[in-house]
Amino acid sequence: KNQVEQSPQSLIILEGKNCTLQCNYTVSPFSNLRWYKQDTGRGPVSLTIMTFSENTKSNGRYTATLDADTKQSSLHITASQLSDSASYICVVSAAGGSYIPTFGRGTSLIVHP
């Protein structure tokens, strides 16, 4: 069964600090992995998308890494801002079939001033 596990479930950090969120998956065969940011009451917004051959991708202060061998990904946020407070969702899609994505439960990040 395809699964995506995210950790930690929640995280509280001070403004200006860095943090790293983790995503482990068992989706196979792998097609792509995406990170989304979802503000409360809004739809998710795409941060990065990575295919099998990519092991790092950046979007401003967000940097995602992918280790396809260990089936792990991380999202690193640099110099956090209050606006980074949101839920971060890892999504993995399988290849060669329906491409239906499997979603993680998300990590809730709170940035305090």
Added chain:
Amino acid sequence: KAGVTQTPRYLIKTRGQQVTLSCSPISGHRSVSWYQQTPGQGLQFLFEYFSETQRNKGNFPGRFSGRQFSNSRSEMNVSTLELGDSALYLCASSLDRVGYEQYFGPGTRLTVT
């Protein structure tokens, strides 16, 4: 380019009633997917429509149905509403496949009383 729009944004219904939600994808996008998001289950895939045909379906009862029109706009219908159907319903569009870059709408918050 306008983003994904969903109507209505908020809805309150009574158990046993039915509801229809609407989604307009980004211009040029032919794939429209629907998701249910609840605090307990996270984001769950309902179904995907492509060129007016249901291409993929998640693990939801037959009370959940949808359709897509020739202009790619999509509607989702839930019949015989249950309290557990209270959720944020998200629509996402992509160029041609659910497993690739998706753009989410703001969602419709459905409350069943």
